[in-house]
Structures are given as structure tokens and as C-alpha cells.
Amino acid sequence: xxxxxxxxxxxxxxxxxxxxxxRTERPVYLDRLPPCNNACPSGENIQGWLYHAxxxxxxxxxxLLTEENPFPAVMGRVCYHPCENQCNRGKLDSPVGIxxxxxxxxxxxxxxxxxxxxxxxxxxxxxxxxxxGPSGLSAAYHLARMGHSVEIQEAGPLxxxxxxxxxxxxxxxxxxxxxxxxxxxxxxxxxxxxxxxANIAQSMQDFDAAFLAVGAHIAKRAYIPAGDAAHIIDAxxxxxxxxGKEKPMLGRRVVVYGGGxxxxxxxxxxxxxxxxxSIIVYRRTREKMxxxxxxxxxxxxxxxxxxxxxxxxxADEGQLTVEKMRLDDKGMPEPTGEFETxxxxxxxxxxxxxxxxxxxxxxSNLEVKNGIVQVSDNMMTGYxxxxxxxxxxxxxxxxTVAAGxxxxxxxxxxxxxRGASYEPQSKHELADYGKLNTWYYSDADKTVRPMLxxxxxxxxxxxxxxxxxxxxxxxxxxxxxxxGNCFECDNCYxxxxxxxxxxxxxxxxxxxxxDYCKGCGLCATECPCGAIKMVPEEI
Amino acid sequence: xxxxxxxxYQTGTYTVGNRLxxxxxxxxxxxxxxxxxxNSGHRACQGCGEALGARYAIDAAMAESHxxxxxxxxxxxxxxxSTPYPESSWQVPWIHSVFGNAPAVATGIAAAMKVKGKTxxxxxxxxxxxxxTDIGFGCLSGMFERNDDVLYIxxxxxxxxxxxxxxxxxxxxxxxxxxxxxVGPEPGNAFGQGKNLPEIAMAHGIPYVATxxxxxxxxxxxxxxxxxxxxxxxxxxxxxxxxxxxGTASNDTIRIARLARESGLFPVFEAEQGxxxxxxxxxxKITVEEYLMxxxxxxxxxxxxxxxxxxxxxxxxxxxxxxKYGLLDEEAA
Ligand SMILES: Cc1cc2nc3c(=O)[nH]c(=O)nc-3n(C[C@H](O)[C@H](O)[C@H](O)COP(=O)(O)OP(=O)(O)OC[C@H]3O[C@@H](n4cnc5c(N)ncnc54)[C@H](O)[C@@H]3O)c2cc1C
Ligand SMILES: Cc1ncc(C[n+]2csc(CCOP(=O)(O)OP(=O)(O)O)c2C)c(N)n1
Ligand code: SF4
Ligand code: SF4
Ligand code: SF4
Ligand SMILES: [Mg+2]
Numbered sequence: 001x002x003x004x005x006x007x008x009x010x011x012x013x014x015x016x017x018x019x020x021x022x023r024t025e026r027p028v029y030l031d032r033l034p035p036c037n038n039a040c041p042s043g044e045n046i047q048g049w050l051y052h053a054x055x056x057x058x059x060x061x062x063x064l065l066t067e068e069n070p071f072p073a074v075m076g077r078v079c080y081h082p083c084e085n086q087c088n089r090g091k092l093d094s095p096v097g098i099x100x101x102x103x104x105x106x107x108x109x110x111x112x113x114x115x116x117x118x119x120x121x122x123x124x125x126x127x128x129x130x131x132x133g134p135s136g137l138s139a140a141y142h143l144a145r146m147g148h149s150v151e152i153q154e155a156g157p158l159x160x161x162x163x164x165x166x167x168x169x170x171x172x173x174x175x176x177x178x179x180x181x182x183x184x185x186x187x188x189x190x191x192x193x194x195x196x197x198a199n200i201a202q203s204m205q206d207f208d209a210a211f212l213a214v215g216a217h218i219a220k221r222a223y224i225p226a227g228d229a230a231h232i233i234d235a236x237x238x239x240x241x242x243x244g245k246e247k248p249m250l251g252r253r254v255v256v257y258g259g260g261x262x263x264x265x266x267x268x269x270x271x272x273x274x275x276x277x278s279i280i281v282y283r284r285t286r287e288k289m290x291x292x293x294x295x296x297x298x299x300x301x302x303x304x305x306x307x308x309x310x311x312x313x314x315a316d317e318g319q320l321t322v323e324k325m326r327l328d329d330k331g332m333p334e335p336t337g338e339f340e341t342x343x344x345x346x347x348x349x350x351x352x353x354x355x356x357x358x359x360x361x362x363x364s365n366l367e368v369k370n371g372i373v374q375v376s377d378n379m380m381t382g383y384x385x386x387x388x389x390x391x392x393x394x395x396x397x398x399x400t401v402a403a404g405x406x407x408x409x410x411x412x413x414x415x416x417x418r419g420a421s422y423e424p425q426s427k428h429e430l431a432d433y434g435k436l437n438t439w440y441y442s443d444a445d446k447t448v449r450p451m452l453x454x455x456x457x458x459x460x461x462x463x464x465x466x467x468x469x470x471x472x473x474x475x476x477x478x479x480x481x482x483x484g485n486c487f488e489c490d491n492c493y494x495x496x497x498x499x500x501x502x503x504x505x506x507x508x509x510x511x512x513x514x515d516y517c518k519g520c521g522l523c524a525t526e527c528p529c530g531a532i533k534m535v536p537e538e539i
Numbered sequence: 540x541x542x543x544x545x546x547x548y549q550t551g552t553y554t555v556g557n558r559l560x561x562x563x564x565x566x567x568x569x570x571x572x573x574x575x576x577x578n579s580g581h582r583a584c585q586g587c588g589e590a591l592g593a594r595y596a597i598d599a600a601m602a603e604s605h606x607x608x609x610x611x612x613x614x615x616x617x618x619x620x621s622t623p624y625p626e627s628s629w630q631v632p633w634i635h636s637v638f639g640n641a642p643a644v645a646t647g648i649a650a651a652m653k654v655k656g657k658t659x660x661x662x663x664x665x666x667x668x669x670x671x672t673d674i675g676f677g678c679l680s681g682m683f684e685r686n687d688d689v690l691y692i693x694x695x696x697x698x699x700x701x702x703x704x705x706x707x708x709x710x711x712x713x714x715x716x717x718x719x720x721x722v723g724p725e726p727g728n729a730f731g732q733g734k735n736l737p738e739i740a741m742a743h744g745i746p747y748v749a750t751x752x753x754x755x756x757x758x759x760x761x762x763x764x765x766x767x768x769x770x771x772x773x774x775x776x777x778x779x780x781x782x783x784x785x786g787t788a789s790n791d792t793i794r795i796a797r798l799a800r801e802s803g804l805f806p807v808f809e810a811e812q813g814x815x816x817x818x819x820x821x822x823x824k825i826t827v828e829e830y831l832m833x834x835x836x837x838x839x840x841x842x843x844x845x846x847x848x849x850x851x852x853x854x855x856x857x858x859x860x861x862x863k864y865g866l867l868d869e870e871a872a
Contacts (some may be wrong), residue, residue, distance in 0.1 A: 440550045
């Protein structure tokens with residue numbers, strides 16, 4: 001090489017100067033656990049599937065979502081979305097509409113006919129599932145995908161459990177449910193309807209393991225002295241009969257007793273069946289009501305009335321006797337001795353459900369506490385090979401928990417069948433709000449889902465809440481902050497004054513060049529989503 | 540018009556890159572093929588804003604000139620940390636002469652290129668605030684006045700950093716430097732002195748003047764590329780925090796620049812032929828305290844013997860900038 005004019009030493013590049021030796025801290029990439037994922041009872045990788053939805057790759061998003069939960073279209077309608085309560089965006093403006101994007105993906109999958117990939121191998125092992133509710137179906141889905149042969153025995157005439165015989169149509173249209181159930185059956189799952197299991201010990205003899213998911217279907221009773229002609233039915237039977245040909249005859253003035261979501265569904269259903277007055281009687285106040293606030297609100301909008309701080313003492317033909325209550329210091333209701341009467345053509349009791357455990361008779365080593373079968377961390381009962389989940393075990397009773405139990409049980413059953421034990425991956429550290437640099441996110445308020453007009457909500461069983469269209473679903477997905485997980489915004493690559501970040505190309509993220517990284521920490525500070533951490537160097 | 544930010548697409552144009560934008564909407568810095576004009580191994584301090592700002596600017600100029608660029612450098616940190624003889628981090632043809640003559644050297648190179656008929660080769664000169672506002676000022680004013688075909692970029696870290704943080708005419712009021720110590724009734728650098736070089740440049744009526752910060756990459760790249768599309772004398776003044784001289788954490792360089800802009804203390808705008816044509820609006824307005832407090836050079840304004848009256852005067856400067864340049868959106872105001 002020709003030396004430049006007046007230069008006596010050979011010119012060189014600064015690459016010879018390894019500034020990495022200056023470092024006292026080093027940046028490292030990590031995946032932190034987004035709070036939404038952490039809160040999802042089905043363990044969905046929400047941040048992960050939103051990432052695909054953000055770029056409009058809805059099928060990929062749907063595939064990642066259904067790795068954990070086979071019911072996005074159902075979830076997008078009935079899940080109480082605890083994920084959104086934890087969403088970091090809630091601290092910025094309002095949470096990402098995770099549930100509405102989930103519904104969009106679920107509906108898109110039905111519309112486009114996306115199918116699950118059928119397992120390539122067969123384990124030769126047979127698993128019996130009792131009950132085709134969300135828990136049983138979810139277990140069946142996961143077990144089938146792991147290559148096991150699955151048979152569901154279901155007492156009822158149709159699959160779905162409380163998704164069909166509890167949740168009303170105006171919240172969950174049945175064609176949506178049918179489509180998501182059918183897709184599971186298409187994996188080769190055998191479904192035997194009208195096949196009540198009377199004795200599990202006997203029924204499971206032909207199988208290598210069994211999963212019980214019979215739900216909780218026995219209506220709880222309250223002792224109410226009643227005249228012969230009083231018309232009293234329980235909520236479960238009433239909602240169940242909505243699925244039959246004969247709709248229940250409730251009359252014009254219907255009183256519903258209870259304060260949970262079921263009471264709300266009954267009252268809203270009664271309204272749609274033509275009741276002019278649909279009145280919920282509840283012994284405490286709105287703040288203490290177990291029903292979700294949004295459901296109470298929707299019911300009130302439809303003209304449902306609620307009588308707070310009241311218990312029913314006596315039921316006679318066409319009339320109820322009600323005692324007023326007050327709350328004591330602990331917030332528990334206590335009687336006041338003041339009575340009044342109210343007219344009622346019928347009284348529906350929505351006081352909760354117990355589990356029918358008769359099929360467990362004769363099973364050894366079972367532990368049952370207060371009418372609830374006890375399972376250990378791996379969802380197995382005391383009887384080896386017999387697992388249980390969903391409403392019948394102790395937990396929150398909802399579709400998402402039930403589906404989560406089905407998945408968890410499936411993983412442990414799979415391990416059990418191999419004589420192994422399933423070790424869940426240890427959870428990553430949480431990507432809480434403080435880990436984010438929210439400067440970089442665009443301002444964007446939550447998209448509101450359309451609601452059916454009020455007249456149709458009072459007179460028909462049409463679905464109340466609408467879905468998002470492609471444009472606003474995409475917008476909503478892109479409100480996600482991608483908490484704790486690199487979304488390739490190139491900030492680290494851009495802000496490093498030392499070019500010490502290597503870009504590996506689309507989808508491949510980045511790596512640090514520790515030969516030159518001085519450990520200034522700019523990349524970690526300017527990473528919007530908290531996917532870089534500074535750790536002390538060992539010196 | 541100015542830089543038109545993309546408002547949505549998750550992070551819009553706030554982030555360096557954005558996989559949701561079409562390739563032609565992306566930044567130079569996001570590209571794997573950016574020229575990395577100042578390569579790794581340079582000796583700038585950890586988190587140096589000047590090293591970052593220079594790469595942002597020169598990479599953009601390289602992209603706009605399709606690699607046909609010669610860079611001239613005044614003496615200062617940028618020159619010293621990048622090029623200790625006989626090694627250099629520069630990956631562009633680069634020349635350093637002395638402290639005060641970078642504009643004149645650039646003028647000469649531009650003339651030489653013209654004579655040789657190499658019209659595609661463009662010239663950039665660059666220097667620190669000392670080199671620009673003080674010692675190089677005469678040469679620079681001449682370059683402006685002659686409308687020589689050079690883009691001059693000043694990296695403003697508000698003092699003579701390379702020689703140990705002495706005051707320059709770009710040092711802000713009340714800042715501590717080695718020559719403006721925090722003593723006396725009005726500690727730190729004096730109020731009412733110093734030069735506003737962007738406005739002086741505008742007063743020359745040159746084709747293009749702009750200010751920018753290392754916290755606003757997309758705006759900075761837009762301005763460099765726009766300047767490179769023009770001919771004649773152009774001037775860009777880039778705000779580059781210096782962790783060493785300002786007493787800030789090395790990971791705070793970009794945040795501090797952002798706070799300077801959001802407070803109104805450093806107005807970001809562009810001007811053509813001496814007239815302001817666009818400003819970068821404040822997004823989330825802050826008080827000057829928020830900007831001053833994290834910097835040790837302003838520590839004497841706070842703490843056990845605070846100077847709220849001086850903070851108030853600094854706030855006045857910010858407010859005046861906001862009014863003068865219209866930095867607040869109507870609705871945000
Ligand atoms: C009115 C109402 C509204 C609700 N609304 C919501 C809502 O909006 N969101 C939400 O998340 N949750 C809701 N829930 C709760 C949710 O439906 C349940 O938590 C969930 O369905 C429980 O799932 P599971 O699979 O455990 O049981 P289930 O859904 O009850 O399914 C159990 C299945 O097992 C079958 N079975 C029972 N015994 C036998 C036997 N011996 N042999 C064979 N089969 C048997 C049953 O026929 C049934 O099909 C609601 C519940 C009700 C009652
Ligand atoms: C004529 C002359 N006087 C003084 C110096 C010493 N000197 C070298 S760099 C420098 C300060 C540079 O300050 P600035 O231009 O602001 O650049 P910075 O280092 O802050 O980036 C000084 C005073 C010199 N090199 N030449
Ligand atoms: S912003 Fe996205 S990743 Fe973060 S909690 Fe919300 S949905 Fe999850
Ligand atoms: S910005 Fe660059 S030098 Fe600073 S810590 Fe990150 S990789 Fe290292
Ligand atoms: S003193 Fe300041 S300008 Fe100079 S290299 Fe260090 S951080 Fe950069
Ligand atoms: Mg300087």
C-alpha cells in the first residue's frame with residue numbers, strides 16, 4: 001500500500017482497539033414475561049401472537065395462539081380477560097383490546113377454514129376424557145396433538161358443556177362454538193354423546209389414563225318455604241332448556257335469586273323471552289356482587305332490575321315475601337325484620353352449583369374435601385392415572401381456567417404415559433411497566449367494539465357484542481407494547497455510539513459485539529420494551 | 540413542511556426502525572448496509588453523544604451522496620477520539636487540518652472538486668461548538684457569505700470538551716465548566732452572553748439552516764438528506780449531550796437530549812434563506828428543572844443552597860423559545 005503523504009507509520013483502523021475492555025457492565029438480551037401472558041389462565045403467549053397480528057399475519061397469530069388454547073372465537077366472546085387488567089398499556093392510556101383481537105383471529109380462522117395440523121405419529125396410548133366441556137375438549141385437543149388416542153364420553157346430547165347449556169346464545173352464538181369443537185374432533189378425537197359415565201373405575205379399565213371434567217351441574221338450593229302452586233326452577237335447568245325445543249315458561253314477571261353471572265344471564269334471557277319485568281333479588285350491594293360489573297351494566301341497559309339487600313323468605317302463587325337486609329361491619333348481610341311482598345310469576349334460583357361425584361364411588365385413595373375432588377400440582381387425583389380439572393376442582397370457575405386445566409392436565413398425562421414427569425419451564429422475570437421506555441410508542445386509544453342496538457337486545461337472542469373488522473383489529477394489535485420481548489424496532493442497533501450491536505436480519509433479532517461494547521447502557525435505556533438488561537461484569 | 544412523522548404503526552417513526560413501515564419509509568440507521576462512517580474501536584467516552592450524532596449525520600450524508608463524500612474535521616473530541624495517529628475510525632475520506640479552519644479547508648476541497656469536474660463528490664465540514672462558534676467562526680462566516688458548496692455540521696456539546704470542559708460561546712447560562720465555576724452570587728456561566736449560531740447562520744441568508752438532536756433520529760436524517768439535496772452553504776447544528784462534561788449517566792445521553800427539546804430550551808427547526816420553515820413540536824412538555832436536575836453541571840442550582848431565581852430565568856429562556864418558534868401545538872398548549 002502506498003503510504004499517504006508525510007505519514008511515516010502505517011495507517012490502521014480503530015478496529016484494532018478493543019474498547020470492550022472498558023466495560024464494567026454488559027448488556028444482554030432477554031425475554032421478559034409480559035404481564036398479559038402471566039395473567040392468562042390458559043397461559044396464552046399473547047405478546048407472541050399479537051406480534052404476528054401486528055404485521056397482518058393473522059394465520060401465524062392464530063397458530064401461535066392455538067398452541068395453548070383451541071378456542072379463540074369462544075374466548076374472544078366469553079373470557080373475562082384478566083390479561084387486559086394487567087396489560088401495561090393500561091398505565092399509558094387504556095389496555096390493549098386483547099380479547100377483541102383474539103375474537104377477530106378466531107372468527108377469521110372459521111371464515112378461512114384454518115385447520116389444526118394432524119399429529120404425524122401415534123403413541124399407541126389411550127386416554128378417556130369424561131365430559132365435553134371446555135376443560136375436557138381442551139385436554140382432548142392437546143393429547144391428540146401429542147399423538148395419543150382420545151375418547152370423550154359425554155352425558156349430554158351435544159358437546160360444549162356450560163358453553164352450550166349455560167352461556168346464552170346472545171353472548172356465544174352456537175355456530176361459533178360448533179366450529180371450534182368440530183376442529184378438535186377433526187384431529188381424530190372420538191366423541192361419544194349421550195354416554196354418561198356412571199362408574200369411572202370401570203369405564204377407565206380399557207384406557208391408560210383418564211381425565212375427569214364433569215363440571216358442576218347440581219344446582220344449590222336455598223330453603224324457601226313455598227306454597228304448592230309456587231313456580232320455582234333452578235338456573236341451570238332453565239338455561240339448559242333454552243337449548244331444547246320447549247322454551248321455559250316463566251311468565252311476565254320473573255324474579256331471579258342470586259348475584260353471580262348466572263343470575264345475570266337468567267335475567268337477561270327472561271327479558272328476551274318476553275318478560276316485562278325481570279328482577280334480580282340479591283342480598284348484598286352492587287359492590288359486593290360477584291357478577292362482573294360490565295355484565296351488570298349490560299343487564300341494566302336491557303331493562304333488568306335489581307333489588308339490592310334483599311332475601312326471599314317465602315314463595316307463594318304469584319307472590320314472594322322478601323326481607324330487607326343491611327350490611328354489618330364485615331360487609332355480611334344481616335336481617336332487619338322488615339318484610340315486603342312482590343309479585344312474581346316465577347322464581348329462578350341462581351345460587352351456584354355443586355359437583356356430582358357419584359361416578360367416583362369405589363375409587364381408592366381419593367381425597368374429597370367439601371364436595372371437591374383434590375388434585376395435586378400435576379392435576380392428578382390420589383388414584384394413579386386419574387386426572388381432573390375444570391369446574392369440578394377447586395379454582396375460579398370459568399371457561400378460560402377450564403381450558404387451561406385441560407392443557408395442563410394433558411401435559412402431565414402425556415408425561416405419566418411415558419413414565420416421566422412434566423417439568424414446566426421456569427417463568428421469566430416479569431416485564432413490569434417500569435421496565436419500559438414508553439416514549440417510543442405512538443399515542444392511540446383503545447378501539448371500542450360495536451354493540452347491538454337496545455331493542456334487538458331486549459327481544460332477540462342475536463349476539464350483543466360485535467367484532468372488530470380487519471382495519472381496527474390491526475390497529476388494536478399494534479397498540480401492543482410488546483412488553484419484555486424484542487420486536488425489532490432497531491433502537492439498540494441505532495443508538496449504540498460504538499456500533500457494537502449486530503443486526504442479524506428480519507426475525508433474527510440482534511447480538512452484541514462485546515469486543516467493542518463499552519457498556520454505556522444506552523441500548524438498554526432506549527429499548528422501548530425492556531428486552532435488554534445490564535449485568536455487572538466479573539472484574 | 541419539515542419532517543413528516545408517521546404517527547401510528549405501533550412506534551411510528553419514534554423508533555430507529557420499524558418492521559411495519561415500508562422499506563422506503565425506514566431510516567438509514569436501521570439498515571444493515573448503513574456506512575458506519577465512524578467504526579467501532581473509537582476512543583469516545585461511554586455513551587458519547589457526539590460520536591453518535593456524527594455517525595447519524597455522516598451516514599445520512601453518505602446515503603444521500605451515494606458514498607461520494609469527503610468529510611473535513613476541526614480539532615476536538617470527534618477528531619481526537621476517532622483518529623489517533625496513525626489509526627482512524629473513519630470509513631469515509633476524511634481530513635483534519637487545524638482547530639479553526641475546517642470551513643476554509645472544506646471550501647478549498649469543494650473548489651478543487653469543481654475544477655476536477657467531480658460534481659458528484661460532496662463536501663461536509665464538521666466541528667465542535669468551540670471550533671464553530673469561537674475559533675472557527677471567522678472562516679465559517681466567510682464560507683456562508685461566499686455561499687460555498689459545503690454542508691457544515693456543528694456538534695454542540697456546549698463546551699470545549701476535548702481539553703477538559705472549558706466554556707465556549709455555546710455554553711448555557713449557569714452551567715459549570717472548568718472556567719465558569721459555581722461560585723459567587725450567580726454561580727456558573729453568566730446569563731446574557733454567548734452566541735446563537737443557528738440564528739447567526741440564518742442572518743447570512745444561506746439556503747439552509749437546521750437544528751437537530753440525537754434524540755430525534757428521523758428528523759435529523761431528514762434534515763441532513765434535505766441539506767445534501769441542495770447546493771451552496773448549508774448549516775446544521777446538532778445537540779449532542781456529553782456525559783463527561785455534563786455529569787450525566789452514560790445511558791442518559793438520548794434522554795437528556797430529548798428533555799432539552801421537550802422543555803423548549805433547545806428549539807428544533809429548519810430555515811431556508813433565513814426564514815423558519817418548520818419546527819419540531821414539543822410532544823410532552825416538561826419544565827426546565829426536569830432537564831437540569833439530572834446534570835451535575837447544574838447541581839449548584841438545586842440541593843442545599845438552591846438558586847430558584849436562576850432556574851426561573853432559565854425557564855424564561857425556554858418559554859421565550861416556545862413562543863418565538865411556536866413549539867407547542869395549539870391543543871397541547
Ligand atoms: C350461565 C353461565 C354463564 C357462564 N358464563 C361464563 C362466561 O361468560 N365466561 C366464562 O369464562 N365462564 C362462564 N361460565 C362458567 C363456565 O361455563 C364454566 O366454568 C366452564 O364451562 C367449566 O368447564 P368444565 O369443562 O369444567 O365443565 P362444563 O362446561 O360444565 O362441562 C362438563 C361436561 O361434562 C358432562 N358430564 C357431567 N357429568 C358427566 C358424566 N358423569 N359422564 C359424562 N359426562 C358428564 C356435562 O354434560 C358437560 O358437558 C358460565 C357458567 C354458567 C352456568
Ligand atoms: C489553535 C488551537 N487552540 C487550542 C487547541 C486546543 N484544543 C483542541 S480541541 C479543543 C476544544 C474543542 O472544543 P469543541 O470545538 O467544542 O469540540 P469538543 O471537543 O467539545 O467536541 C481545544 C481548545 C488547538 N488544538 N488549537
Ligand atoms: S402491551 Fe402487549 S405485551 Fe404488554 S401487557 Fe399489553 S398486550 Fe401484553
Ligand atoms: S449502546 Fe453500545 S456500547 Fe453502549 S452498552 Fe449498548 S452495545 Fe454497549
Ligand atoms: S468528552 Fe464528551 S464529547 Fe468528548 S468523547 Fe467524551 S463524551 Fe464525547
Ligand atoms: Mg464542544
